[in-house]
Each structure stands twice: as C-alpha cells, then as structure tokens.
Amino acid sequence: MRNRLRTVWELSLHDTKRHIRSQRMLILAPLVIFLLCAACWGFADSRIVPAGLTVNSPADVLFLSSTSIVFICTLSVVLLGFDAISRRRLTGELAMDLSQPMPRSDYACSQLMGVWMAAMVPTTIGILVGAFLIQRQMGEWPAFADLAMFLFATGLLLWWYTSLQLLASSLARDVGASVTLGVGTWLFFVFLWLIPTLIIAQSMGVDVTDTTSLAFDQIQEKTDLFSPNGVYQLLMETRLASASQPHLSPNYIWLSALAWFVIPTMLFLKRIEHMRP
C-alpha cells in the first residue's frame, strides 16, 4: 500500500511539473496571482470597496476575494485539464500509460492530483501574497483559521473542478469536445446557476423580484448545495460574522462538500477503470 501511494505521489509530481512547464501556465499563473493580489489589495481598502459592501475585518476581505477564485482559478483548472486525458488518448501516450503495471485507479488519482497541484501552485502563491497585502492595507493579518479555511475551501473547489474537467476530458472523443464540455460546465455554474435558482424559487411561490428577502436567501442556499461554486461560497460564509452566516446547518454544507468530492472523483476513477485507449 505504501509503495502504491508513493508511486501515485511521484507520478502526480511528474505530471504537476509537466503542467507547470506548459505554455498555458505561463499565461495563467501571472493572471491568477495578479487577480488574487489585486482583489485582496482592493477589497482591503475601504475607500474603493464598491458601494453596498462592508469590510470590517481581514476575514471579510478574504470572503470578497473568493469571487476572483470562482472566476479565474476554476477557469484555470478547466484550461489546464481539458486535454489531460483526451490529448494523451489521441497521441497514443494513454495506451502506453495504461499498459504499465500500475492499477488504473492509482493512475486516475495521479492524473487528478497532477492537474490539481498545478492549479493550486499559483492560487496558493496569490492567496499568501494577498494575505500580506491585506496586512499592508489594514494593519492586521488575517486570522490563521480564516486563512487556512480559505485555502482549504479553495483547494476543495479546485479539486471538484479538476475531477469534473478530467471526467469531461476522458469522455470527450476529441480535444474540441473536451474544451466545450469543460467550459460549458464552468459557464453553467459561474454564470447560469442563478437561472435554475430563480426557476425553483418561482415554482415554490417565492418573490424572485426581491433577491434580498429571507425566503429567497434560504432557497438560494439550498440550491447552492448542488453547485460547486455555491458550496464554496457557503463554506466561506461560515467564517463570517454571525449576521452574515448561512441559514443552513453547517452539517448540510459539509455533507454537500463531501458529496462533491466523492461523486465526481469516483465517476472519473470508474471511467478510467473501463476506458479503452
């Protein structure tokens, strides 16, 4: 078992390095780091925070900065992982990989970890530099627990997107289909998720013209459990002051986080188990 874990770890390190050396990473990494730093710097300055938003503590800044994670870091996972399986399948490298004496489930895990760790490198750098910028702006460091939660929730979000993207990449018959599946999933959860939320609220008799009402808020939290971005936001909200905390029990949020971790990962593992190169 120990030997298997070591092999998975070493192979994922190989793949992480390969993704980090890729040309697209040269473009994505500066963008991710810059956007995270800019968000932390900007939201920490009370003079330039958009109207309607109140920032009282570094935890609030981290929460607001998480919007940039949802936009750019999840997209970076999609762009790093869209051809992780599909291109190797087309070039014959997947056949070479799958003919090695390594259990396919271990191979699948290493592929997931390879893309995930590559996406986490610029994200972690951005978050840590962002924490430093928050201290420069507010004269106060984010609490260790808040920062750890921010990193952990971000790590979970990127893992969910990694497993979804690699599943799409393994299902797609060509690289174009893989991009379409990945970007389509990203678009749906980032930009279109409000539509199903509104439809559900409307069908349950909630006034959808008042999105600040308690009833709409409660419906939105429940539907958010079915979206990775929604669960991420709910996880981040658990670190806010009590007035801004979600109405849902944290148990449901963590259960949903666990389900998002387990289900796409298992689907990808199963897919690789039965995949024809």
Place this chain on the structure above:
Amino acid sequence: MKDEVHGRAKAMLELRSATFRYPVRRPQRFRPWATSPGPGIRGIDLTLSTGSILGLVGPNGAGKSTLLQVMANLLPLEDGQLSVDNASTPEACRAAIGYMPESVTWNGPGTAGQAIERLCTMRNIPSNEGHELLDLVGLDSRSGDDLSTFSQGMKQRLSLAAALLGNPQILLLDEPLNGLDPVAQSAFRTLLRQLADRGASVVVSSHTLSDLERLADEFVLMHHGRIVANGPLAEIERDLGLRATLEIAGLGKAPISFGDGIEAEEIPLHEGEEWAFHLHLEKGEWTTKRRTELGPEITFTRLQPVPAGLETVISAATGLDIEDAGFSILSEVDSDA
C-alpha cells in the same frame, strides 16, 4: 478454428477463443445511444513461446492492433481467456509485457528523459534504467531535448525504449518500423533478434510482409479479425498452394530452359546484368538442391526467393479476389449488424 504457434520453449502467453468487438454507435429513434458489436477480433487461439519472434500481418483493419491491445491487457475480452505466465492479476500481466503502440506522437511539454523517467515511476524501476535504454536506442544525446523537436523516427525509438522498460518477457510492438530509416530498421531487427535469443517472446505487427520476412520466425496472418493462416512463411505459402518464386539474374548467355515444372518470366534488368527472370515452381519449394540444378555453369548476379505479397497470401487464404480482400473490411460493420 484452432491456430497455434508452436514454439521451441515454454508458452509465455496464451489466448483461447479470444473475442473483442468495438461497440459501434447505431442510433435508433428512441435509443440514440444504442450500440452494436462492430469490428474487432473473434475466436483467436494463439500461444506465444519464449525466444520466438512472431510476425503479425494483415491489411489495414484486420485486427492486428486490437489483438495486440488485448494481449497487452488494454482491452477487456468479451469472450475467451488470456493467460500470461505466472501472472494472476492484470497488473502482474502488464509487468511481464512491454507494449509499443502504433505511432505515439510524444508531444510534451518535456524532454525524452522526463518522459522515460515518468514511465519508470509507473513501473517502479530506477530512472537510470530508462536512461540506459535511451542510450540503447541511440537517444542518449537527445534525452535533454524537448519532445517537440523529435522526428517521427526518434519518437519511434523513444516508444521502443519505453516498451523495453522493466526487461519484459513479452514484447508487443505495433508497426514499429514505421518512420525508421533503413539503418535504424536494421539495428532494430538486430536488437529484437538479440532479445528473442535471450528468451523474450516478441510480437511485431505490420501490414507488409516484406517488413517482417527477415525478422520473424513465424507469421500469423489476420483478416476480418480472424487468423487465416499461421506458421513459417514458406509453410503458409505451401499450405495455401502458392507457387514458390525465385528471382535470378546473371551474365553471359541467357538460359533457354530451366527444366520441367518451372515457368520462367522475364523481369527488368538491373545495371550490369544481361538477363533476369522470375522462376515459378509449379510444385514444391526452392530447395538448395533445386537451385544448384539450375546450372552450375551459369554466372548469377541475383539469386533470391521472392515472397508472395500480402494481398496474394490473403487472397489465397480467404478465397477472395485481391481487390475484395482489401476493401471487404469496409463492409465488416454492416455484415455484423
């Protein structure tokens, strides 16, 4: 049908009634995802023995790559059995096998050294073993170069090094000569012979018989996913009733006749030659005795057997016309539906 390649040593890999067919999409009105079994391999019985080189030959779409992938444990058997010597798990089977897929287009990013080290990790072997194999295939000086700068021949050599990782007892090579220059092809043949002499069981696929005639000990001819003939090439040709042909050319006066049961056919001359023929035997083989009997006084510049072309052999084995033997593959899916 039972087709066995009898080796001179113990069996390393055995296939019994192996069947695998690719699912082909056949959308129906209310079942757009419906599939039906398409081309693949059916009822294959095959035994690979230690120390032998087996040539797997057939036209495009005959099922050669599928058979290799089944043997490499990459495709699940729909029916039948696969057993590899002393291996009880799929991982143990794959540890005993080195597989080289057809034309891997190593894309990178990364170097040849990094690509081979990655595979060493997957095989749990030290990375210096990978570098030694890069040296063996003549890529040591290029191991630090980006894969995007590699020619097709270099990529083939890298694939061969990858297939040799872990000193596998069974080597499955899919069209390995594609893209190699003649010098590399010759070195490749020598290397494979050395590996077979050390006890490895080697399977090499090709769609041209001439690629393998100087390499393989025995041949398996595939058509429509089935083995249509197997054994040494001369035996196959004899069994199929193909006439043995000898190519001769020489200097001086051209022989007028070559004896009973021999049909002569004039062929184009090479530089410096004064006559050249193809001699077809109506029966039997061109033994050394028969060749000597052609005439001790004749000065030959060429005297070599001419193997039958793949299309001729396939045509003879299947009873189809040469054109039909090639293009009937396309109708395979329809006939299965």
